[in-house]
Amino acid sequence: MSTTSPATPGAETPAPPANTAAEQFAKRRRSPAQRVQHVLHAYPAISPLLVLVVSFLVFTYLNPNFGTLRTQSLILQQVAVVAALAVGQTLIILTAGIDLSVGAIAILAMLFSAKLSADGGLPGPLAVLVGIAVGTAAGAINGLLVTRLRLPPFIVTLGTLSVFTAMALLYSGGQSVQAGAMPDLMVWTGEIVNLGGLRITTGVFMVVLLYVVIGFVLKQTTWGRHLYAVGNDAESARLVGISVNRVLLSVYTIAGLIYGITAWILIGRAGAASPNAAADANLESITAVVIGGTSLFGGRGALLGTLLGALIVGYFRTGLSLAGVDDQWRVLSIGLLVIIAVSIDQWIRKVRA
Amino acid sequence: MTATTPETDAGRQDGRAPVLSARGLVKTFGRVVGLDGVDFDLYPGEVLAIIGDNGAGKSTLIKAATGAIVPDAGEVRLDGEVVSFKRPQDAREAGIETVYQTLAVAPALDIAANMFLGREMRRSGPLGSVFRMLDHKGMRESAGKSMADLGIGTLQNMAQPVETLSGGQRQAVAVARAAAFATKLIVLDEPTAALGVKETNQVLQMIERVRDSGLPVILISHNMPNVFEVADRIHIQRLGRCAGIITPKTHTPSEAVAIMTGATTLQDTPGSVRG
Numbered sequence A: 001m002s003t004t005s006p007a008t009p010g011a012e013t014p015a016p017p018a019n020t021a022a023e024q025f026a027k028r029r030r031s032p033a034q035r036v037q038h039v040l041h042a043y044p045a046i047s048p049l050l051v052l053v054v055s056f057l058v059f060t061y062l063n064p065n066f067g068t069l070r071t072q073s074l075i076l077q078q079v080a081v082v083a084a085l086a087v088g089q090t091l092i093i094l095t096a097g098i099d100l101s102v103g104a105i106a107i108l109a110m111l112f113s114a115k116l117s118a119d120g121g122l123p124g125p126l127a128v129l130v131g132i133a134v135g136t137a138a139g140a141i142n143g144l145l146v147t148r149l150r151l152p153p154f155i156v157t158l159g160t161l162s163v164f165t166a167m168a169l170l171y172s173g174g175q176s177v178q179a180g181a182m183p184d185l186m187v188w189t190g191e192i193v194n195l196g197g198l199r200i201t202t203g204v205f206m207v208v209l210l211y212v213v214i215g216f217v218l219k220q221t222t223w224g225r226h227l228y229a230v231g232n233d234a235e236s237a238r239l240v241g242i243s244v245n246r247v248l249l250s251v252y253t254i255a256g257l258i259y260g261i262t263a264w265i266l267i268g269r270a271g272a273a274s275p276n277a278a279a280d281a282n283l284e285s286i287t288a289v290v291i292g293g294t295s296l297f298g299g300r301g302a303l304l305g306t307l308l309g310a311l312i313v314g315y316f317r318t319g320l321s322l323a324g325v326d327d328q329w330r331v332l333s334i335g336l337l338v339i340i341a342v343s344i345d346q347w348i349r350k351v352r353a
Numbered sequence B: 001m002t003a004t005t006p007e008t009d010a011g012r013q014d015g016r017a018p019v020l021s022a023r024g025l026v027k028t029f030g031r032v033v034g035l036d037g038v039d040f041d042l043y044p045g046e047v048l049a050i051i052g053d054n055g056a057g058k059s060t061l062i063k064a065a066t067g068a069i070v071p072d073a074g075e076v077r078l079d080g081e082v083v084s085f086k087r088p089q090d091a092r093e094a095g096i097e098t099v100y101q102t103l104a105v106a107p108a109l110d111i112a113a114n115m116f117l118g119r120e121m122r123r124s125g126p127l128g129s130v131f132r133m134l135d136h137k138g139m140r141e142s143a144g145k146s147m148a149d150l151g152i153g154t155l156q157n158m159a160q161p162v163e164t165l166s167g168g169q170r171q172a173v174a175v176a177r178a179a180a181f182a183t184k185l186i187v188l189d190e191p192t193a194a195l196g197v198k199e200t201n202q203v204l205q206m207i208e209r210v211r212d213s214g215l216p217v218i219l220i221s222h223n224m225p226n227v228f229e230v231a232d233r234i235h236i237q238r239l240g241r242c243a244g245i246i247t248p249k250t251h252t253p254s255e256a257v258a259i260m261t262g263a264t265t266l267q268d269t270p271g272s273v274r275g
Helices: A021-026 A032-042 A046-062 A069-094 A102-118 A124-148 A153-172 A184-190 A202-220 A222-232 A234-239 A244-270 A281-291 A303-322 A327-348 B006-013 B058-066 B088-093 B111-115 B136-149 B167-181 B197-212 B224-230 B253-261
Strands: A192-195 A198-201 B020-029 B032-042 B047-052 B073-078 B081-083 B096-099 B185-189 B217-220 B233-238 B241-246
Touching (some): A032 A327, A069 A222, A102 A153, A102 A184, A102 A281, A184 A202, A184 A244, A202 A222, A202 A244, A202 A303, A222 A234, A222 A244, B020 B058, B032 B241, B047 B197, B058 B073, B096 B167, B197 B217, B233 B253
Parallel strands (some): B047 B217, B096 B185, B185 B217
Antiparallel strands (some): B233 B241
16 A cells, blocks of 8 residues: 555655655645545445444443343344345445435335235235335336436436335225234244344344345455446446446346345334335435445445444434433434535545545 | 668568558548548557547547447458447457546546456356356456556555556556457557656556557557657548658657648658658
């Protein structure tokens, strides 16, 4: 690395002495702020990790109950759905897109599989697959609109948010499907597993698995690499021979698949399939991604940050409520966190040699 | 004619076949004539500069020869075979690499990732073929070797994001990528336009290294001193036509500018090497 050592000014590069003013400027020593900028640039997950650790300590100090395994288990169960949706959201935001229809797709998929199994007598495994298929198809529709009609993702998903929400309500007649009416497999994701005091659901396990698999794919496969390249600069990606539209379509489709899986987790979490289940999930998933340090401008960020971002949102909700603070303080503080996170992103994107 | 470089003269006089040649290229954009019947030859082992005023057709010429646009008429030959590139990828697969003015790099990705962007090395066995896993180590080693081949010793860490590099270093990454994958020739579009004095010299040295390694180079440039320093022959575009081909040995930069701007013609200028 070309990091300069403050102890040896002027000796940082073996190159001959600078001969233009600009080159001399380029060889200046880095200020402490610039060094922080470089570290954050290399490891963007540091800031959300710091926020998570500090908020854990502060909330535990305010109310010792916060630090207990019991509370932590509850938080994990609470954030599971948003954390799962945020995986798909991360993929899309990494391509410099955005998905406002996440929650709507999850609800649509959930109601299809719930109603088909409860009213149509569809066996559990098939109903789960139908939900995943509906999510995948809805994601693919977003992807086709983005790539074929070349519409901005914001507009496409703003439209499909309404379309999918209305479809879900029309299909279900606004009625919930209770757990008892569905096959056991549909609510299996809500089953508690006791891990030495940490009581988490199978749904939480599935979310962890989702993060491991997609995190691996992003870092270790050509698809992941191309996704970053498209998000960095779509024109450059095209020039080096990457099929930008194919990457984008696959990203929206796989995001849809993830929302379909999340629908299953959502049924287990809520113990029912309700059209109003994940109303806040659209914005909360974006919040988790942004607080996690992934850039809304695309091409920059990692799934680990999103997981931390989702946990931070959960920590603030439970922590502030345990501290006896009005819930509006949570809303306010999450809003501030989003603004701070985007400011930090803007700052670290200006990093230079 | 007396002072031309042996290489250039040999390339032209002993009838060595051009690597890339074009005959009668025409490209119009509505009523605007981009190329008006241009002939063009690139010989083995040379740096051919293409100069011309804005709108003279130098970029169009190169795009037509490398598949970025499809010419309306005329033919392009690569090693004597007629080729018709429909997209840049066709040219790339045929062994022609282009370094675009925008460099076509992904700023947040590291040097190795950018060197192999779109052509990633994958792990051997099913990990690579089925799971399409990247061979990070292989790509870093290979990228480091490509950079060293071009004499770029200042960049050691292939895991460094490209956006943390200086303009010249980014250019070096793009040139190294082109040189590593090209089998026939490389095209450089205004490679020094955004660079300082020192970095410009480094890029010019890289161009010479690429040529000396056996790859002919097409250099599109506005910068007359750069062109005269590194080019073996200079193709002058003017108003969609070739206004003449000169060499740095037979003509001065001001003569080149005069031909380029139409102040004079090749025929009126002493030291003509064409007719």
